[in-house]
Amino acid sequence: MPQKLAWFVLAAAGAGAWGVLALHRGETISAAWLVLAAVGTYLVAYRFYSRFLAERVFELNDRRATPAERLANGRDFVPTSRWVLFGHHFAAIAGAGPLVGPVLAAQFGYLPGTIWIVFGVVLAGAVQDFIILFGSMRRDGKSLGQMAKEETGPVTGLLAMVAVLAIMVILLAVLALVVVNALKDSPWGVFTILCTIPIALLMGFWMKVWRPGRTIEASLGGVALLMLALVGGRHVAESPTLAPWFTHSGLTIAYGMIAYGFLASVLPVWMLLCPRDYLSTFMKIGTILLLALGILLLLPPLKMPAVTPFIDGSGPVFAGKLFPFAFITIACGAISGFHALVASGTTPKMLTRESDARLIGYGGMLMESFVAVMAMCAAAVLDPGVYFAMNAPLATLGGSAESAAEVIRTWGFSLAPGQMDALAAAVGEKTLLARTGGAPSLAVGMAQIFSGAFGQGLMALWYHFAIMFEALFILTTVDTGTRVGRFMLQELAGHLWAPLGRTSWYPSIVFASALVVAGWGYFLVQGVLDPLGGINSLWPLFGISNQLLAAVALCVGTTILIKAGKARYAWITLLPLAWVLVVTLTAGWQKVFADDPRLGFLAHAAVTAEQIAAGAMDPERGARLIFNDRLDAAVAVVFMVVTLLVVLASAREWVLVLTRRKPAVVKESPFVETAYAG
Amino acid sequence: MPGKAARLTASLAGAWHALVARLPVPPARLLRQVAGMPDYAAFVEHLRRCHPERTVPSERDYFDAFLRARYGDGPSRCC
Numbered sequence: 001m002p003q004k005l006a007w008f009v010l011a012a013a014g015a016g017a018w019g020v021l022a023l024h025r026g027e028t029i030s031a032a033w034l035v036l037a038a039v040g041t042y043l044v045a046y047r048f049y050s051r052f053l054a055e056r057v058f059e060l061n062d063r064r065a066t067p068a069e070r071l072a073n074g075r076d077f078v079p080t081s082r083w084v085l086f087g088h089h090f091a092a093i094a095g096a097g098p099l100v101g102p103v104l105a106a107q108f109g110y111l112p113g114t115i116w117i118v119f120g121v122v123l124a125g126a127v128q129d130f131i132i133l134f135g136s137m138r139r140d141g142k143s144l145g146q147m148a149k150e151e152t153g154p155v156t157g158l159l160a161m162v163a164v165l166a167i168m169v170i171l172l173a174v175l176a177l178v179v180v181n182a183l184k185d186s187p188w189g190v191f192t193i194l195c196t197i198p199i200a201l202l203m204g205f206w207m208k209v210w211r212p213g214r215t216i217e218a219s220l221g222g223v224a225l226l227m228l229a230l231v232g233g234r235h236v237a238e239s240p241t242l243a244p245w246f247t248h249s250g251l252t253i254a255y256g257m258i259a260y261g262f263l264a265s266v267l268p269v270w271m272l273l274c275p276r277d278y279l280s281t282f283m284k285i286g287t288i289l290l291l292a293l294g295i296l297l298l299l300p301p302l303k304m305p306a307v308t309p310f311i312d313g314s315g316p317v318f319a320g321k322l323f324p325f326a327f328i329t330i331a332c333g334a335i336s337g338f339h340a341l342v343a344s345g346t347t348p349k350m351l352t353r354e355s356d357a358r359l360i361g362y363g364g365m366l367m368e369s370f371v372a373v374m375a376m377c378a379a380a381v382l383d384p385g386v387y388f389a390m391n392a393p394l395a396t397l398g399g400s401a402e403s404a405a406e407v408i409r410t411w412g413f414s415l416a417p418g419q420m421d422a423l424a425a426a427v428g429e430k431t432l433l434a435r436t437g438g439a440p441s442l443a444v445g446m447a448q449i450f451s452g453a454f455g456q457g458l459m460a461l462w463y464h465f466a467i468m469f470e471a472l473f474i475l476t477t478v479d480t481g482t483r484v485g486r487f488m489l490q491e492l493a494g495h496l497w498a499p500l501g502r503t504s505w506y507p508s509i510v511f512a513s514a515l516v517v518a519g520w521g522y523f524l525v526q527g528v529l530d531p532l533g534g535i536n537s538l539w540p541l542f543g544i545s546n547q548l549l550a551a552v553a554l555c556v557g558t559t560i561l562i563k564a565g566k567a568r569y570a571w572i573t574l575l576p577l578a579w580v581l582v583v584t585l586t587a588g589w590q591k592v593f594a595d596d597p598r599l600g601f602l603a604h605a606a607v608t609a610e611q612i613a614a615g616a617m618d619p620e621r622g623a624r625l626i627f628n629d630r631l632d633a634a635v636a637v638v639f640m641v642v643t644l645l646v647v648l649a650s651a652r653e654w655v656l657v658l659t660r661r662k663p664a665v666v667k668e669s670p671f672v673e674t675a676y677a678g
Numbered sequence: 679m680p681g682k683a684a685r686l687t688a689s690l691a692g693a694w695h696a697l698v699a700r701l702p703v704p705p706a707r708l709l710r711q712v713a714g715m716p717d718y719a720a721f722v723e724h725l726r727r728c729h730p731e732r733t734v735p736s737e738r739d740y741f742d743a744f745l746r747a748r749y750g751d752g753p754s755r756c757c
Contacts, residue, residue: 081702
């Protein structure tokens with residue numbers, strides 16, 4: 001009884017916080033209400049919905065030995081304590097996605113994004129992660145692609161693999177663009193990030209050559225050196241002789257990143273990739289804990305309105321109306337198809353008991369959603385004028401602080417004269433105008449929270465700390481992603497010519513790496529040269545592709561449920577699947593065919609063609625813009641078609657099973673009784 | 679007051695030991711498992727218990743094999 005009472009109080013507190021959010025629109029309120037509403041909803045959903053999924057739908061059984069127990073090899077199949085595995089799984093799923101998406105979506109105000117982050121995760125994102133983790137755990141840790149192949153057929157498996165590869169290319173391009181926009185003309189940032197490369201090499205040689213296997217020593221040393229590089233960056237930026245060496249245009253940084261991605265994919269893992277992986281894991285967990293502590297200590301007021309006029313689609317950060325674009329922009333915090341790859345990767349091989357999957361699959365995703373809520377808080381603590389000055393494209397703002405202030409006034413927000421210059425000086429940058437991509441706004445928001453909570457006057461250091469932390473793990477995604485893309489490409493190419501499929505054959509490594517790097521590098525350079533800043537067109541493409549991958553994962557989940565004879569519970573994946581499909585197909589359609597040239601790729605191409613005809617644009621530059629528009633449109637169409645094919649193939653399978661023309665048999669590994677004491 | 683500082687250090691050390699005692703695994707192993715690092719001691723333990731007939735590889739060989747298994751296929755982390 002007292003327990004029931006406690007849950008009632010908790011539910012009431014969460015509902016009350018939502019009430020406060022609803023009633024205080026147009027006033028400044030504390031971030032505490034956002035945090036309370038989110039946490040209250042998570043706890044209630046975890047206690048009731050995830051328990052229903054675990055006990056009634058999946059029937060998790062602790063008498064059944066997990067792959068970690070049956071196949072224990074002390075290497076990848078290792079029974080791991082549930083809270084430790086929770087941390088590991090969280091570090092693997094959390095990345096730049098949940099941080100950047102909410103910051104961009106803040107152009108609609110903080111409320112629409114927060115509602116989607118919180119309710120999306122509870123009903124869709126966490127369900128997807130949980131069911132894929134469950135499915136993979138029952139199949140010896142098989143990957144999403146393998147499960148799609150076994151449960152729905154080889155064509156679906158191949159389609160899923162092509163989809164993953166295509167998504168990877170767009171993902172890497174857009175994340176690299178976020179880093180480019182944060183580092184251009186910033187000697188401090190460039191110096192710090194460049195230092196991570198020798199630091200990683202040093203760690204690599206330490207772990208591999210000098211003191212084999214001493215990964216913790218190497219990582220602690222690496223973190224300490226990183227902090228030195230961060231502090232040293234200030235002196236570089238202030239030195240008139242050194243600063244020019246580290247001041248580069250966006251295009252130079254983009255080519256540098258492309259070269260880096262290629263090297264990271266070709267060099268042995270121990271040299272660059274593995275040490276960076278450890279470094280960014282520790283930085284990520286540490287910084288996210290620090291951010292949570294900062295928000296809880298400071299409880300900053302939210303200055304962004306709950307809802308802005310830009311829900312009508314006229315927003316400067318990205319084009320498109322609240323529906324469907326709020327749900328595309330915030331991909332990772334609410335539902336992320338990419339997690340299905342992690343949940344069917346290392347994590348299922350480490351579960352000690354079946355029931356642990358509930359905490360790790362469902363709970364881990366709730367935690368990621370909480371990171372997205374914190375990112376939303378960090379964006380909303382900025383003055384709206386500052387937020388829009390940082391995130392609108394330069395072409396819209398005009399070149400100077402004065403013209404930017406004028407433009408922002410016409411949107412109904414204010415920017416004091418000198419405010420942007422003062423802020424740029426405070427964080428040690430020359431300018432913060434038009435730094436699209438989310439990372440700089442998040443860094444300014446985080447710097448305000450950190451310096452408010454842990455000591456004033458360190459604004460510049462905190463800002464560059466935040467930039468370094470984001471760039472560090474985005475670059476880790478870039479190098480691991482390029483490598484993974486290389487493996488997938490090699491596997492696909494192996495079907496055409498067998499030697500190309502040998503993952504350790506050097507010509508094949510170089511060929512496949514170059515192809516993957518050229519793929520995302522092309523979109524990256526296109527984004528850097530784009531007059532509207534690139535994020536405008538690439539981020540929606542990324543959001544669409546990530547959500548479509550979620551649709552593929554939810555299809556696999558539904559197939560597993562139906563084949564296990566649980567069709568009566570299939571709504572738990574079918575409802576989110578329907579929502580994700582409606583949202584992404586609408587967004588995809590609008591991105592391709594909308595009449596508004598700010599929104600539709602083809603309409604933009606048509607407008608550019610008119611400008612060329614009227615002599616208002618350089619024909620060569622115009623032709624390139626038109627080609628890129630058509631390419632973006634083609635990519636969006638391919639994503640939609642591949643996903644629809646997977647959905648149709650799955651639906652056919654469901655009908656066959658439900659009409660008993662095909663036996664309802666799942667390809668689970670056989671039951672083995674656990675040897676652990678009950 | 680040196681007594682006060684010593685008492686503070688002692689109570690901090692006490693709190694640290696209490697925390698470590700409550701951890702599900704020792705702190706070094708916890709860091710390793712969270713970051714997905716190799717754990718040679720655990721591997722040797724596993725070999726001794728489950729495959730006593732096999733020879734125990736050196737820490738260097740174990741590390742190489744671990745990296746191959748960990749980064750050899752499939753994505754292991756997200757955006």
